[in-house]
Amino acid sequence: DVREVLKKKGKKEEKSAWYFNSTKTFKSNRIINIGDTLCAALKKAYDRQMANKAFYDEYYTKIYKKPEQDEKGDTIYRLIEIEAGVPCPLESVDMINVRENGQLLSMDSMKYCSRAIHYELKINFNYHSLRHTHATTLIENGANIKDVQERLGHCNIETTLNTYTHNTDYLRNQSVEIFEKAVQK
Structure with missing residues (x-):
């Protein structure tokens, strides 16, 4: 026993x-x-x-x-x-x-690291934030949203879009570039 x-x-x-x-x-x-x-x-x-x-x-x-x-x-x-x-x-x-x-x-072991990132870099970070970073990095680099949804194990694509992927400066600038190319055709 x-x-x-x-x-x-x-x-x-x-x-x-x-x-x-x-x-x-x-x-x-x-x-x-x-x-x-x-x-x-x-x-x-x-x-x-x-x-x-x-x-x-x-x-x-x-x-x-x-x-x-x-x-x-x-x-x-x-x-x-x-x-x-x-x-x-x-x-x-x-x-x-x-x-x-x-x-x-454990994730508790990351608490010191999380606090240091939060206070020193002014980034609201915890261990789970790595899932958000993973999803956003994939989207920024052209991954298919449906594949990102399945990769994260979400039943609903809205969870992937509204909670896990974040609009970044890169994505905003990418939208400008896409529109510029579209209107110049």
């Missing part, structure tokens, strides 16, 4: 925990195409993670998923961190966003 493993180590299960559960909508389950740049970055992160696992060895933190029931009776999975040297009967999961020693790197 996980509680016994944690008791032996002198730890309690944390009250604020991270969970895997079902996605918000059916559209949230998706496969997206990625390019060579992201593949190379993921490979580099994986190689670094494997080197860290070897370095920390039995002290590297592994992440396991513990099945639990939510208030509706649906199965959800609490993420539990235990050092690799401690046997655990639960299924382990490989996460990309982890610290050097394997501990979860």
Whole structure:
């Protein structure tokens, strides 16, 4: 039992925990195409993670998923961190966003970065802002709005257009250039 493993180590299960559960909508389950740049970055992160696992060895933190029931009776999975040297009967999961020693790197870890960006650069930023930046960058560079909608997993294209893509100086100038070319024909 996980509680016994944690008791032996002198730890309690944390009250604020991270969970895997079902996605918000059916559209949230998706496969997206990625390019060579992201593949190379993921490979580099994986190689670094494997080197860290070897370095920390039995002290590297592994992440396991513990099945639990939510208030509706649906199965959800609490993420539990235990050092690799401690046997655990639960299924382990490989996460990309982890610290050097394997501990979860949560969105809370980005709070300092977010505050620094907010106060130093005067940009209202949080971790979720990266989805907005991704969508706007795609639109600025000519991506099809329908593909951006599917890439973000939105059921409704209005969510993509009205919430995730932002009108930028680049897009405004692009509209001027398009109109200029149209009227000069």
